[in-house]
Amino acid sequence: MEQLLNALINGILLGGVLALLAFGLNLIFGVVKIIHMAYGQFVMLGFYIIYFFCATLGLPITMSVIIGVVIMALFGALTQLSLIKPLLSAPRVNQLLALASLIIIVENLAMFIWGADYRGIPMDMPIIEIGTVFIRSSYLFAFIGALAVLGLLYLFLHSTFTGLAIRAVAQDMEVAKLMGVNPGLIYYITLMTGGALTGVVAAFFVPIYTVHPHFGSSFTIMAFIIVVLGGMGNLLGGFISAFIIGIVTSVAAVLTTTEVADIVVLVIFIMVMLVRPQGILGKGVAT
Amino acid sequence: MNSSGIIGKIIPGFVLLAAVILPFLPVSTYIIHVVTLIFIWSLIGTAWSYMGRFGLVSLGHGAFMGIGAYTATLLFNSFGLSPWLGMILGAFAACFLGAVLGYACFRFGIIGDYFALVTLAVAELVALLIVAFRETTGGSLGLTIRSVGTSVVDFQFENRIYFYFICMGFLALVLYIWKRIDGSDMRKALAAIGEDEIAAASLGVNIIKNKMAITLISTFCTSLGGTLYAQYITYLSPDTVSGVGVSLAVPFKAILGGMFTLWGPFIGSTIVVSLEEYIRVAYGGKYTSLSQIAYGLALVVLIMFLPKGIFGTIKEKLFRK
Numbered sequence: 001m002e003q004l005l006n007a008l009i010n011g012i013l014l015g016g017v018l019a020l021l022a023f024g025l026n027l028i029f030g031v032v033k034i035i036h037m038a039y040g041q042f043v044m045l046g047f048y049i050i051y052f053f054c055a056t057l058g059l060p061i062t063m064s065v066i067i068g069v070v071i072m073a074l075f076g077a078l079t080q081l082s083l084i085k086p087l088l089s090a091p092r093v094n095q096l097l098a099l100a101s102l103i104i105i106v107e108n109l110a111m112f113i114w115g116a117d118y119r120g121i122p123m124d125m126p127i128i129e130i131g132t133v134f135i136r137s138s139y140l141f142a143f144i145g146a147l148a149v150l151g152l153l154y155l156f157l158h159s160t161f162t163g164l165a166i167r168a169v170a171q172d173m174e175v176a177k178l179m180g181v182n183p184g185l186i187y188y189i190t191l192m193t194g195g196a197l198t199g200v201v202a203a204f205f206v207p208i209y210t211v212h213p214h215f216g217s218s219f220t221i222m223a224f225i226i227v228v229l230g231g232m233g234n235l236l237g238g239f240i241s242a243f244i245i246g247i248v249t250s251v252a253a254v255l256t257t258t259e260v261a262d263i264v265v266l267v268i269f270i271m272v273m274l275v276r277p278q279g280i281l282g283k284g285v286a287t
Numbered sequence: 288m289n290s291s292g293i294i295g296k297i298i299p300g301f302v303l304l305a306a307v308i309l310p311f312l313p314v315s316t317y318i319i320h321v322v323t324l325i326f327i328w329s330l331i332g333t334a335w336s337y338m339g340r341f342g343l344v345s346l347g348h349g350a351f352m353g354i355g356a357y358t359a360t361l362l363f364n365s366f367g368l369s370p371w372l373g374m375i376l377g378a379f380a381a382c383f384l385g386a387v388l389g390y391a392c393f394r395f396g397i398i399g400d401y402f403a404l405v406t407l408a409v410a411e412l413v414a415l416l417i418v419a420f421r422e423t424t425g426g427s428l429g430l431t432i433r434s435v436g437t438s439v440v441d442f443q444f445e446n447r448i449y450f451y452f453i454c455m456g457f458l459a460l461v462l463y464i465w466k467r468i469d470g471s472d473m474r475k476a477l478a479a480i481g482e483d484e485i486a487a488a489s490l491g492v493n494i495i496k497n498k499m500a501i502t503l504i505s506t507f508c509t510s511l512g513g514t515l516y517a518q519y520i521t522y523l524s525p526d527t528v529s530g531v532g533v534s535l536a537v538p539f540k541a542i543l544g545g546m547f548t549l550w551g552p553f554i555g556s557t558i559v560v561s562l563e564e565y566i567r568v569a570y571g572g573k574y575t576s577l578s579q580i581a582y583g584l585a586l587v588v589l590i591m592f593l594p595k596g597i598f599g600t601i602k603e604k605l606f607r608k
Contacts, residue, residue: 035400083587083591086591087591090590090591092344092399092400092403093339093344093403093538093542094542094590096346096403096535097535097538097539097542097586097590098586098587098590098591100535100539101539101583101584101586101587101590102583102587103583104579104580104582104583104586105580105583105584105587107579108575108576108577108579108580108583109576109580111575111576111579112574112576112577112580217531221411221531224404225408228404232400259415259418259419260419262415263412263415263416263419266408266411266412266415267412269408270405270408270409270412273397273401273404273405273408274391274392274395274397274405275395277395277397277401
């Protein structure tokens with residue numbers, strides 16, 4: 001029982017971070033209508049960049065994080081410029097496969113520079129004990145941080161002109177164009193925001209995980225499942241389903257093993273897709 | 288049209304002739320090995336294109352390969368059942384999954400992106416299940432096929448040339464099935480469904496039946512390809528015959544060559560496998576990661592500049608008049 005309660009609380013904390021992870025993917029899908037297959041790999045790259053500046057060059061961690069986020073934003077812009085822009089009118093599956101090729105490139109780039117070793121920045125993060133519940137402060141920190149960033153993103157989307165323009169392009173490209181919105185610029189801003197978010201997520205992962213070149217793939221799939229479950233492009237749906245997935249993963253892992261937990265998540269995903277392909281909060285399938 | 292018809296017959300004839308006499312020429316066994324791999328991947332790519340060309344873009348064909356390969360190998364390793372038989376049983380097992388998945392998707396009207404995502408999830412699910420049942424399947428470390436030397440019944444040959452011709456035979460079979468599909472009423476029905484599902488349904492086309500038929504044919508052949516690959520390499524792991532990586536690599540080859548044409552997947556596989564091998568041999572020893580980066584970049588560039596596939600583009604230019 002205590003174990004279950006622990007799992008539930010850890011699941012909620014994990015859900016917060018997953019919500020932030022999925023947000024970037026969701027935003028990119030909502031605006032550019034493209035599925036960023038290498039999103040988790042970008043988180044991995046962000047992790048390595050923060051590691052490089054902090055552990056190798058010895059910069060303070062906050063500064064390393066800021067540099068990491070900026071570099072990842074630039075990577076986002078580079079992806080838009082070199083890959084997404086030329087493929088905007090290509091068939092859907094070509095877009096998917098081109099972005100999937102990016103997985104090979106990014107993973108091997110990391111392998112080439114940093115090798116296959118597990119790398120991390122050692123940090124002293126205490127475990128908080130409340131009654132019989134144990135909370136790792138690294139998870140709590142990531143949870144609070146993720147919610148704060150999500151709040152900022154909400155403000156950005158809802159009370160700035162750029163945010164309004166992004167939402168307009170996501171909702172109706174043609175009308176947005178008529179209103180004088182430059183979609184090319186909005187795409188860049190979206191990809192840069194998504195890129196910066198991979199850096200931010202990486203920063204919250206630093207106290208929790210160690211990184212290796214194949215670190216990203218499970219997060220890509222996780223982010224993917226959350227986004228589809230919530231309804232592709234539906235930011236609120238993604239937020240809710242992140243918590244569902246976080247809790248399911250955490251509770252199933254305690255009751256069985258982490259492997260079975262992954263299987264359970266996938267089965268739930270397939271079931272939901274079959275019965276409600278538009279996701280739990282989606283508005284219907286556009287065909 | 289007349290000249291294109293002749294060219295369309297002459298070129299495949301030459302390719303076939305070259306393929307048949309190649310093993311008898313003084314070429315290294317390595318070349319034979321690479322061409323055998325090309326045959327296997329072309330077979331799987333063609334089987335994928337059965338569905339892909341009608342808008343049923345599956346990103347989960349690794350699941351069917353994996354089921355075929357693991358069924359045949361496990362039955363052979365544990366019970367000594369001939370892999371020839373295991374191959375057929377595996378193909379039926381793959382068909383069973385294909386039928387369940389297909390029926391569920393088509394019944395609920397899952398098409399386009401959503402179909403791709405569901406199949407992708409199924410591929411990952413099969414890979415995870417293979418890993419989870421590690422007592423039987425060897426988990427992510429993989430499984431080696433018990434070696435018995437050369438035995439026709441056990442589908443093992445020390446000389447690669449046997450595999451070369453067997454794989455060529457299966458490829459020919461799969462290409463023949465493509466031709467048969469092309470000449471059937473099913474093709475018309477599926478083309479109509481691919482264009483506009485609702486319009487096709489209103490004209491009395493049975494959507495579920497036609498889609499199920501093509502899905503079963505595709506999964507059956509894909510599974511055969513999976514078993515062939517495992518028998519040839521004599522080693523299988525979730526990463527090499529199942530999972531997301533393989534599931535994406537299959538459509539990649541098909542699309543690169545041109546999934547709407549008979550020879551497209553073959554050409555795509557030839558280019559990708561050759562490129563992969565060339566980069567691996569030329570630079571792999573010292574700079575494995577760098578060679579993989581170059582490979583990834585090459586894939587991106589190819590797909591960007593040849594969106595209709597290489598063969599699709601050439602055919603369009605050549606046979607326009």
